[in-house]
Amino acid sequence: MIISMTGFGRGAAEKGDFRAAVEIKSVNHRFLECSIRIPRQHSHLEDKLKRLIGQYIKRGKADVFVSITGEGSTVRSLKVDWQLVDSYYDYAVGLKKRFNLNEEIKIEHFISNPDLSVIEEAPGSNEEEEALIFAALQQAAETLHSMRITEGKELEKDILFQLQSFKQCLTNAREISPTVTAKYHERLEKRIKEFADGQIDENRLLTEVAVFAEKTDVSEEFTRLDSHLAQFGLAMEKSEPVGRRLDFLTQEMNREVNTIGSKANDAKLVALVVDMKSILEKIREQIQNIE
Numbered sequence: 330m331i332i333s334m335t336g337f338g339r340g341a342a343e344k345g346d347f348r349a350a351v352e353i354k355s356v357n358h359r360f361l362e363c364s365i366r367i368p369r370q371h372s373h374l375e376d377k378l379k380r381l382i383g384q385y386i387k388r389g390k391a392d393v394f395v396s397i398t399g400e401g402s403t404v405r406s407l408k409v410d411w412q413l414v415d416s417y418y419d420y421a422v423g424l425k426k427r428f429n430l431n432e433e434i435k436i437e438h439f440i441s442n443p444d445l446s447v448i449e450e451a452p453g454s455n456e457e458e459e460a461l462i463f464a465a466l467q468q469a470a471e472t473l474h475s476m477r478i479t480e481g482k483e484l485e486k487d488i489l490f491q492l493q494s495f496k497q498c499l500t501n502a503r504e505i506s507p508t509v510t511a512k513y514h515e516r517l518e519k520r521i522k523e524f525a526d527g528q529i530d531e532n533r534l535l536t537e538v539a540v541f542a543e544k545t546d547v548s549e550e551f552t553r554l555d556s557h558l559a560q561f562g563l564a565m566e567k568s569e570p571v572g573r574r575l576d577f578l579t580q581e582m583n584r585e586v587n588t589i590g591s592k593a594n595d596a597k598l599v600a601l602v603v604d605m606k607s608i609l610e611k612i613r614e615q616i617q618n619i620e
Contacts, residue, residue, distance in 0.1 A: 330568055331488075332620040333480035334358065334389035340468025342461040346399035349462040351469040353382070355477070357618045358390035367395040374459060378466055385470040387570045388620045393469075395462065409446045414439060477620070484615050485565065491615075495582075495608045496558065502589065502601045503551055547592050550585045557582045572619035579613045 334357040341350040363379050363386075382391060421434045439445055561578045564571045583606065590602035 330478070331481040331485040331565060332570070333477045333484055334572070334618050334620050335480060336473045336476040338469040338471070338473030338476065340465040340470075340472065342464040342468070343398075344457065344461060347458055347461065348398040349458075349465040350396045350398070351462075351465040352394045353391055353466075353469045353473045355386060355389045355391045355473060358388065361386060361388055362390045363393065364391070365393040365395065367393075368397050371395070371397065371458075371462065374462060378463070381463065381466055382470055385474045386620075388572060393466070395466070397462075406449050407446055408449050410444075414445050417442065417445065481619065484619060488565070488612055488615050491608050491612045492558070492561070495605055495612075498601050498605045498608065499551070499554060502547075502598055502605075505595060505598050505601070506547055506551075547589045550589050550592075554582060554585050557585070570620045572616060575616045575619060576613065579609055579616060583609045583613075 334355060336353075336355050338353045339351070341348065343349070361383065363382055365375050365378055367375060367378070378393065378395075382393065417439065418434070421438065424430060425432070425434070557578050561575065561582075564574045564578065586602055586605045586609065590599065590606075593599045593602060
């Protein structure tokens with residue numbers, strides 16, 4: 330089954346004043362790469378969230394956005410660096426004495442200093458809140474997966490259509506290939522007659538034609554292309570991710586077509602090679618988005 334790497338999913342779950350909403354966007358990528366943006370007080374859930382996403386996405390770049398509405402069980406506390414406060418106070422007293430300053434040391438001088446205190450948010454999600462976050466994520470992941478499957482079906486239709494065109498070009502090339510040697514035999518015989526007053530060394534002529542036939546023989550390339558096409562069809566029926574396998578097979582088919590083009594000594598065959606390369610390029614563009 331063909332699954333696209335591009336998709337979008339959204340999910341939400343709530344209870345009381347606590348609400349978790351999740352959005353997932355995925356695009357094509359060589360491997361599985363997951364980036365999660367989640368409020369800091371719930372960041373300890375990141376690894377678990379990634380494992381859940383890995384059940385739905387095997388390949389691609391996924392950006393996950395988790396938003397939380399409501400305070401829930403978030404615990405905030407004020408942490409004061411008393412040692413630094415003492416040093417800061419001693420510093421202020423020392424300045425007054427050193428420069429004979431009359432200004433009073435006020436509490437505002439300490440409260441306004443951001444280095445002396447910090448507000449900390451302790452991980453406060455309980456099991457119930459975690460369950461809501463995971464429920465929202467699972468809903469988003471299922472929606473994403475469904476969209477990726479739907480788009481994968483469209484990719485499969487286009488690839489199958491392009492493959493049919495490729496097979497037709499291959500059939501035409503296979504029909505033309507045997508005539509290339511015969512045409513060369515006729516042209517060579519005609520030239521020899523023109524420049525040798527009609528005297529032809531049949532043995533030499535047959536030798537030249539045989540050498541030409543060997544150089545332009547593409548039967549092996551046709552056989553390998555048939556094999557690659559068969560493997561391509563089998564791969565598209567697998568339930569596992571096949572994007573890399575299809576990409577490899579497409580590259581191999583392109584290599585065989587290039588070899589046919591280098592051996593081709595016929596205008597029609599060259600034109601078919603150009604068409605096949607163009608079709609393979611279209612297929613490869615689609616495969617880049619397959620999981």
